[in-house]
Amino acid sequence: xxxxxxxxxxxxxxxxxxxxxxxxxxxxxxxxxxxxxxxxxxxxxxxxxxxxxxxxxxxxxxxxxxxxxxxxxxxxxxxxxxxxxxxxxxxxxxxxxxxxxxxxxxxxxxxxxxxxxxxxxxxxxxxxxxxxxxxxxxxxxxxxxxxxxxxxxxxxxxxxxxxxxxxxxxxxxxxxxxxxxxxxxxxxxxxxxxxxxxxxxxxxxxxxxxxxxxxxxxxxxxxxxxxxxxxxxxxxxxxxxxxxxxxxxxxxxxxxxxxxxxxxxxxxxxxxxxxxxxxxxxxxxxxxxxxxxxxxxxxxxxxxxxxxxxxxxxxxxxxxxxxxxxxxxxxxxxxxxxxxxxxxxxxxxxxxxxxxxxxxxxxxxxxxxxxxxxxxxxxxxxxxxxxxxxxxxxxxxxxxxxxxxxxxxxxxxxxxxxxx
Numbered sequence: 577x578x579x580x581x582x583x584x585x586x587x588x589x590x591x592x593x594x595x596x597x598x599x600x601x602x603x604x605x606x607x608x609x610x611x612x613x614x615x616x617x618x619x620x621x622x623x624x625x626x627x628x629x630x631x632x633x634x635x636x637x638x639x640x641x642x643x644x645x646x647x648x649x650x651x652x653x654x655x656x657x658x659x660x661x662x663x664x665x666x667x668x669x670x671x672x673x674x675x676x677x678x679x680x681x682x683x684x685x686x687x688x689x690x691x692x693x694x695x696x697x698x699x700x701x702x703x704x705x706x707x708x709x710x711x712x713x714x715x716x717x718x719x720x721x722x723x724x725x726x727x728x729x730x731x732x733x734x735x736x737x738x739x740x741x742x743x744x745x746x747x748x749x750x751x752x753x754x755x756x757x758x759x760x761x762x763x764x765x766x767x768x769x770x771x772x773x774x775x776x777x778x779x780x781x782x783x784x785x786x787x788x789x790x791x792x793x794x795x796x797x798x799x800x801x802x803x804x805x806x807x808x809x810x811x812x813x814x815x816x817x818x819x820x821x822x823x824x825x826x827x828x829x830x831x832x833x834x835x836x837x838x839x840x841x842x843x844x845x846x847x848x849x850x851x852x853x854x855x856x857x858x859x860x861x862x863x864x865x866x867x868x869x870x871x872x873x874x875x876x877x878x879x880x881x882x883x884x885x886x887x888x889x890x891x892x893x894x895x896x897x898x899x900x901x902x903x904x905x906x907x908x909x910x911x912x913x914x915x916x917x918x919x920x921x922x923x924x925x926x927x928x929x930x931x932x933x934x935x936x937x938x939x940x941x942x943x944x945x946x947x948x949x950x951x952x953x954x955x956x957x958x959x960x961x962x963x964x965x966x967x968x969x970x971x972x973x974x975x976x977x978x979x980x981x982x983x984x985x986x987x988x989x990x991x992x993x994x995x996x
Contacts, residue, residue, distance in 0.1 A: 605712030627724035762805025775799035830961030932982030
């Protein structure tokens with residue numbers, strides 16, 4: 577019985593018209609995202625949330641006050657592209673969050689064809705189609721597009737960058753994929769700067785693994801293009817603040833949170849913010865506060881490196897296995913049973929099949945260097961700073977591809993990657 581279902585499923589996927597299927601999947605994903613926006617138009621509008629900060633900066637840009645969170649005080653605590661994106665939408669449609677969320681719904685489904693192509697490139701057509709289907713209906717990605725958060729725009733730029741990077745590692749089209757990857761990775765960094773050291777990280781990995789050493793020059797080109805894209809903003813920061821600030825501040829305070837042994841490196845929202853202000857003492861600017869917290873973080877780590885490493889190790893696993901208790905509200909979350917069921921159950925499903933995909937892809941691990949390096953890098957950075965379930969959303973497209981391959985392998989479709 578199971579064998580017959582597997583055979584029929586495999587045959588069904590083989591016979592699907594790719595273009596029509598992707599179009600249908602995109603439409604389904606778009607309907608779900610826009611439907612969620614209209615069902616919950618005010619979600620994510622709290623004053624304690626990051627969205628409030630982004631809106632303030634966008635409005636100040638429209639008012640000609642420059643890139644500032646507080647009037648006449650330039651900001652260095654938000655990467656520029658998302659507030660600029662908001663300002664662009666507001667300039668055309670007025671200050672209307674719902675319009676932004678609808679546009680983000682389109683951005684959210686725009687990565688579906690890219691995920692299909694990445695799944696097809698790394699494995700096969702069937703894996704790409706399964707991945708596209710999961711991505712379209714995955715609850716976290718539907719919900720996040722209804723928040724004025726950086727993730728949706730970041731995913732748009734980063735998935736283009738990683739699509740080209742995967743092409744580069746397959747040694748297709750010469751230097752072009754590396755240049756394009758660097759350009760879009762730069763735009764992704766200007767949206768959300770978590771991957772600021774990723775070009776260096778992946779270069780380090782290619783030096784370690786002999787099979788990729790011949791690509792070091794091309795990776796260097798990718799890195800140079802990426803850093804060239806963000807250089808104008810670094811210059812702006814130096815002119816404004818007389819300090820070297822690569823894109824935005826915040827990681828330093830994040831290290832202070834991660835090194836807080838008393839709280840086991842956890843971010844407790846208003847409690848953490850109040851403790852940070854208390855430890856920073858008197859300060860004239862937020863940058864001065866950030867510098868003080870960074871200094872205290874280094875002191876803590878030097879005094880007790882073993883405990884810090886131990887906590888970071890635990891947080892590395894928490895980053896991948898911690899479940900949402902409720903939707904983001906910018907404060908500690910009381911458990912919401914309905915949300916817990918939907919988000920936790922869907923993530924458990926994704927995680928289970930992702931692990932399955934990793935198992936079945938052992939023979940193809942060299943092909944997956946981009947996927948694994950992004951996942952490893954993100955886990956390491958967040959384990960040293962702040963672990964919040966939302967922060968792994970940028971990894972979900974990679975989880976989806978691996979999960980799709982896990983499903984493909986389990987239903988025993990015979991036209992595997994080796995027979996393409």
